[in-house]
Amino acid sequence: xIVDNDTTIVNNDGVDRKNxxxxxxLSDRAFDYIRKSIFDGRFGPGDKIxxxxxxxxxxxxxxxxxxxxxxxxxxxxxxxxxxxGARVVALSADKVEQLYDVREALEARAAALAAVxxxxxxxxxxSRTLEAHSQQMTEDNSNSYPRGGSDWxxxxxxLKGARNDVIWRICGDELKDMFYLLRSQHGSSPGRGRKALExxxxxxxxxxxxxxxLASLLMAQHIRASRDNLLAAMRASALDAKSSIxx
Amino acid sequence: xIVDNDTTIVNNDGVDRKNxxxxxxLSDRAFDYIRKSIFDGRFGPGDKIxxxxxxxxxxxxxxxxxxxxxxxxxxxxxxxxxxxGARVVALSADKVEQLYDVREALEARAAALAAVxxxxxxxxxxSRTLEAHSQQMTEDNSNSYPRGGSDWxxxxxxLKGARNDVIWRICGDELKDMFYLLRSQHGSSPGRGRKALExxxxxxxxxxxxxxxLASLLMAQHIRASRDNLLAAMRASALDAKSSIxx
DNA sequence: AAATTTCAGATTGTCAACAATAATTGAAAT
DNA sequence: ATTTCAATTATTGTTGACAATCTGAAATTT
Numbered sequence: 001x002i003v004d005n006d007t008t009i010v011n012n013d014g015v016d017r018k019n020x021x022x023x024x025x026l027s028d029r030a031f032d033y034i035r036k037s038i039f040d041g042r043f044g045p046g047d048k049i050x051x052x053x054x055x056x057x058x059x060x061x062x063x064x065x066x067x068x069x070x071x072x073x074x075x076x077x078x079x080x081x082x083x084x085g086a087r088v089v090a091l092s093a094d095k096v097e098q099l100y101d102v103r104e105a106l107e108a109r110a111a112a113l114a115a116v117x118x119x120x121x122x123x124x125x126x127s128r129t130l131e132a133h134s135q136q137m138t139e140d141n142s143n144s145y146p147r148g149g150s151d152w153x154x155x156x157x158x159l160k161g162a163r164n165d166v167i168w169r170i171c172g173d174e175l176k177d178m179f180y181l182l183r184s185q186h187g188s189s190p191g192r193g194r195k196a197l198e199x200x201x202x203x204x205x206x207x208x209x210x211x212x213x214l215a216s217l218l219m220a221q222h223i224r225a226s227r228d229n230l231l232a233a234m235r236a237s238a239l240d241a242k243s244s245i246x247x
Numbered sequence: 248x249i250v251d252n253d254t255t256i257v258n259n260d261g262v263d264r265k266n267x268x269x270x271x272x273l274s275d276r277a278f279d280y281i282r283k284s285i286f287d288g289r290f291g292p293g294d295k296i297x298x299x300x301x302x303x304x305x306x307x308x309x310x311x312x313x314x315x316x317x318x319x320x321x322x323x324x325x326x327x328x329x330x331x332g333a334r335v336v337a338l339s340a341d342k343v344e345q346l347y348d349v350r351e352a353l354e355a356r357a358a359a360l361a362a363v364x365x366x367x368x369x370x371x372x373x374s375r376t377l378e379a380h381s382q383q384m385t386e387d388n389s390n391s392y393p394r395g396g397s398d399w400x401x402x403x404x405x406l407k408g409a410r411n412d413v414i415w416r417i418c419g420d421e422l423k424d425m426f427y428l429l430r431s432q433h434g435s436s437p438g439r440g441r442k443a444l445e446x447x448x449x450x451x452x453x454x455x456x457x458x459x460x461l462a463s464l465l466m467a468q469h470i471r472a473s474r475d476n477l478l479a480a481m482r483a484s485a486l487d488a489k490s491s492i493x494x
Numbered sequence: 495a496a497a498t499t500t501c502a503g504a505t506t507g508t509c510a511a512c513a514a515t516a517a518t519t520g521a522a523a524t
Numbered sequence: 525a526t527t528t529c530a531a532t533t534a535t536t537g538t539t540g541a542c543a544a545t546c547t548g549a550a551a552t553t554t
Contacts (some may be wrong), residue, residue: 025538061538064537071317083506098414101360105352297535298535329514391531400526
């Protein structure tokens with residue numbers, strides 16, 4: 001899958017860019033570009049990341065691109081093989097289960113910490129966010145969670161409230177990207193949105209009440225439910241693929 | 248702190264990696280060199296990592312060194328600042344607590360998984376390892392855990408038995424390095440070794456018996472105890488430093 | 495026809511030089 | 525002695541060229 005959609009990043013218009021949000025180094029720019037390309041679907045799972053293509057595209061040399069690739073490989077979005085290159089990670093059902101296991105353990109802990117550490121302002125903001133999600137769903141007359149990462153908004157607020165940089169780096173940065181990639185490939189089953197919102201509410205209630213153990217438990221349950229849903233969707237799409245054309 | 252001790256590269260992994268996996272690329276060699284230098288104490292916490300020095304030392308160019316530095320920054324051992332360079336991470340008590348929180352959540356989960364997934368051979372190996380540790384301590388007539396990462400041997404066996412690559416990467420690779428660095432700075436309190444061994448035994452028993460919930464609980468307790476011990480040691484050495492000479 | 499070898503093109507790995515930025519020095523002024 | 529500020533040095537950021545390795549297709553052998 002290599003779609004050459006040439007929208008973003010115009011650096012050849014001869015104008016010195018200043019207002020364009022500033023990835024300070026070229027390596028950062030390459031990092032952002034690759035990341036965005038993956039989420040846009042221009043690079044699909046298993047696709048090879050060609051250093052030369054990217055450096056040409058961005059009109060920079062291969063050095064910064066290589067650094068970006070090495071970094072992204074460490075974070076898991078790319079899989080690096082010596083003398084061969086990097087590919088976009090292709091997540092098997094097994095690997096997805098492993099990722100969910102980590103999320104469950106870590107976000108449950110984060111929920112417990114958030115229940116203790118969140119400020120009052122953060123707690124009310126959490127409740128309000130869920131209210132907004134609810135309203136959005138009613139307005140859209142939809143049973144799926146509002147588009148644009150609203151689901152993650154909730155999780156990120158809790159992650160942030162936990163005041164743990166390590167958990168944040170793992171869940172809020174790396175795993176978030178992985179799951180974002182996953183969601184772009186497999187939708188969620190109809191009705192899951194309503195259910196998820198309900199679970200979110202329970203978790204939020206426990207956190208607002210300062211009940212750490214309950215928050216932890218409910219978050220674990222919520223993520224387990226989310227996992228079951230996504231794995232079902234994965235298996236379904238796997239069957240689809242198989243029924244269309246055998247290879 | 249820069250001591251120039253030129254030891255050769257030795258595989259220092261506790262467990263069964265490839266016996267002489269030589270660093271295929273120069274970048275890997277640089278990575279290993281920096282890592283080893285940190286553990287040897289040649290680079291101390293907060294020390295600047297100079298690209299030129301390292302590339303000279305290894306007689307390679309700066310490109311591979313830069314890649315290694317970027318990678319190591321992603322994994323947490325180095326802290327990278329644009330246009331300034333990378334430094335060895337200096338772990339505050341707060342950060343250490345955060346690291347332990349992650350370890351507790353993840354290794355507790357790993358213990359639960361290991362209790363279900365370990366083969367019989369692995370279970371007996373686990374017990375036997377603890378026997379060896381016990382015997383070693385009696386022989387040495389010491390109350391501290393045998394040197395050379397024996398403590399981690401136990402944890403790594405469980406991590407491996409959990410059959411979760413993501414947990415392994417986080418705990419068995421990244422966090423292990425962080426804690427190894429910590430241990431080299433602050434010892435453990437006298438008597439902790441015996442206690443730790445006892446806790447290890449309880450965890451192992453639960454795992455061998457296939458009792459996932461109990462294994463999880465005991466592992467969490469064990470890590471919590473380990474955290475308390477290390478934090479106490481950190482505070483003690485912090486007081487030492489303060490009482491000696493103000494700088 | 496199937497398997498193997500050869501070889502050219504493509505891609506990654508490495509290097510040394512140059513550019514841009516940060517850190518340091520030291521003289522002048524206060 | 526201290527501060528300011530410009531000049532100098534040290535270090536990081538980037539580049540284009542070259543070397544090593546992989547890939548795939550044509551040519552050769554079986």
